[in-house]
Amino acid sequence: MSRQFPITKTTAPKVKPDPDHLRFGQTFTDHMFLMEYSDENGWHNGRIVPYGPLALDPAAAVLHYAQMMFEGLKAYKTPAGKILLFRPDMNAKRTNRTNERMCIPQMDETLFVDAIKALVDVDRDWIPDKPGTSLYIRPFIIADEPFLGVHPAHHYLFVIILSPVGPYYASGDGGLVANRIFVEDEYVRAVPGGTGFAKIGGNYAGSLKAQEKAMQNGCEQVLWLDAIERKYVEEIGTSNAFFVIDDEIVTAPLAGTILPGITRDSVIALLKKWGMNIQERRLSMEELFQAAQDGRLKEAFATGTAAVISPVGHLLYKGKDLEICGGKVGPLAQKLYDTLYGIQTGVVPDDMGWTLSL
Numbered sequence: 001m002s003r004q005f006p007i008t009k010t011t012a013p014k015v016k017p018d019p020d021h022l023r024f025g026q027t028f029t030d031h032m033f034l035m036e037y038s039d040e041n042g043w044h045n046g047r048i049v050p051y052g053p054l055a056l057d058p059a060a061a062v063l064h065y066a067q068m069m070f071e072g073l074k075a076y077k078t079p080a081g082k083i084l085l086f087r088p089d090m091n092a093k094r095t096n097r098t099n100e101r102m103c104i105p106q107m108d109e110t111l112f113v114d115a116i117k118a119l120v121d122v123d124r125d126w127i128p129d130k131p132g133t134s135l136y137i138r139p140f141i142i143a144d145e146p147f148l149g150v151h152p153a154h155h156y157l158f159v160i161i162l163s164p165v166g167p168y169y170a171s172g173d174g175g176l177v178a179n180r181i182f183v184e185d186e187y188v189r190a191v192p193g194g195t196g197f198a199k200i201g202g203n204y205a206g207s208l209k210a211q212e213k214a215m216q217n218g219c220e221q222v223l224w225l226d227a228i229e230r231k232y233v234e235e236i237g238t239s240n241a242f243f244v245i246d247d248e249i250v251t252a253p254l255a256g257t258i259l260p261g262i263t264r265d266s267v268i269a270l271l272k273k274w275g276m277n278i279q280e281r282r283l284s285m286e287e288l289f290q291a292a293q294d295g296r297l298k299e300a301f302a303t304g305t306a307a308v309i310s311p312v313g314h315l316l317y318k319g320k321d322l323e324i325c326g327g328k329v330g331p332l333a334q335k336l337y338d339t340l341y342g343i344q345t346g347v348v349p350d351d352m353g354w355t356l357s358l
């Protein structure tokens with residue numbers, strides 16, 4: 001049995017956005033989940049209230065030293081009208097790994113999942129059902145103790161907000177589109193021993209400059225290289241990266257500098273189930289270019305909650321433009337997308353036990 005939380009319903013429900021013109025993270029549902037942490041009471045006072053601004057003391061630690069974390073997952077409506085969450089237990093586990101690194105108190109994983117279920121249930125009418133649409137779920141924790149000393153806070157706020165979102169690609173029909181990716185060899189995202197594996201705002205603030213540079217170069221996203229040798233591929237924007245060389249599929253290992261994506265984990269599990277040769281190992285740009293020159297680089301794609309699978313059509317590196325798979329969507333990227341998105345939306349039977357029905 002899931003936990004129940006007190007609910008204060010809004011008295012001013014909002015007009016729902018046009019399902020044909022949903023943009024990522026721009027509109028929010030009628031309610032939000034709030035819960036506090038104090039040293040005396042642990043996580044307590046979980047409740048659902050009307051969506052609205054948070055009152056924060058200007059001295060709140062998060063505003064100065066960025067002690068915070070966030071997560072991201074989606075709820076989907078199946079053709080039969082059922083509501084499915086995709087592997088929320090994995091987001092709960094990743095929350096605690098991030099919390100551990102950020103000196104934020106641990107949270108009971110079932111409490112995290114129950115809070116999401118309760119909020120999505122209250123705002124279930126907000127889940128769009130057109131192909132390619134979903135309800136994006138953003139849980140986050142902020143240190144709201146008003147104190148300017150640099151030390152772990154004693155008081156935190158856990159919040160969940162929800163946003164109906166449309167298809168990731170501008171094509172709008174849910175079809176995949178191959179992206180242009182800028183290989184960043186000046187700025188770095190994460191260093192060994194740093195916070196790259198944690199889902200924290202600072203990682204993203206620090207990435208904006210490179211993202212701007214990628215866009216100035218006509219690319220959608222950045223491919224990050226390792227910070228020490230600026231040579232090994234790590235991840236692509238807000239997603240993990242996979243490369244198909246001959247019959248080997250390569251992705252960067254979880255060595256502390258990349259985010260352990262839940263889509264990445266799911267893709268690896270599917271590839272293993274299909275008997276394919278998936279390797280978590282370091283891959284240098286030199287090896288990648290050599291494979292491309294030899295005609296052995298078959299496909300590249302990124303994996304993440306936002307787009308599920310994003311094929312890579314071009315890599316821009318040191319002024320060279322490397323075309324992959326003829327700049328088109330590759331067959332493995334398409335098969336993975338059809339399978340994963342199919343499972344998430346209840347169209348493909350979930351024999352992996354990944355979906356949680358509300």
Ligand SMILES: Cc1ncc(COP(=O)(O)O)c(C=O)c1O
Binds near residue numbers: 235239258260303305
């Ligand atoms: C930096 C980064 N890498 C990878 C991912 C992919 O993770 P997931 O598949 O859990 O969405 C994300 C998105 O959350 C991300 O922000």
